[in-house]
Amino acid sequence: MRSLTKAMEVLTDRCITGIRADADRCADLLGRSLVLATALVPVVGYEAATRIAKTAHAEGRSIAEVAADLGGLTPEDIEKALARSLP
Secondary structure (H helix, E strand, C coil): CHHHHHHHHHHHHHHHCCCCCCHHHHHHHHHCCHHHHHHHHHHHCHHHHHHHHHHHHHHCCCHHHHHHHHCCCCHHHHHHHHHHHCC
């Protein structure tokens, strides 16, 4: 049991303490998450949301960028739809 306790202390000291989230990277990953396309379904419909997700994936772009180009949505419309899906 002492070995396990010591191992947890070493892990905490050497690997966990000091970890900080990269907020910009997290925001970028979230913005490119294909799951966000589901938030657009009530606004643009299933087929258009699917097309937006597939295009975003194929081109390495964000859902919001593609939705503006293909979905004919304003940035405000996209922001509202996506905000409903986020905590």
